[in-house]
Amino acid sequence: MGPRDVYAEHDRAQREAGLCPFQVDKLCTAHSVRPLGCRVFFCQEGTQAWQQDVYESFQNDLRALHERHSLTYAYLEWRGALATAYAQLAASIDR
Secondary structure (H helix, E strand, O other): OOHHHHHHHHHHHHHHOOOOOOEEOOEEOOHHHOOHHHHHOOOOOOOHHHHHHHHHHHHHHHHHHHHHOOOOOOOOOHHHHHHHHHHHHHHHHHO
16 A cells, blocks of 8 residues: 555545544644634634634635636535545546
8 A cells, every 4th residue: 555545545534534634643734734714713712703703804805806706606614625626636637
């Protein structure tokens, strides 16, 4: 089993368990490029208000960017979007 197979197996297991595929041993392996949802998510009490404000501001900017470039905007659940992107990538590699 090569490195690519090991990653694919890890990714599959994480997705099936409903976990982030970028976590390894409970640590983020995509820390420097993680999405906003990961950057502002804190379980600490009292952080929900500022998280919502940051998120709403970002979402408004993102929607405006889509409109400015005539791109379709779709709100996607992160893990589901990753699974879809991974499946599309795998299909393109298999061709």
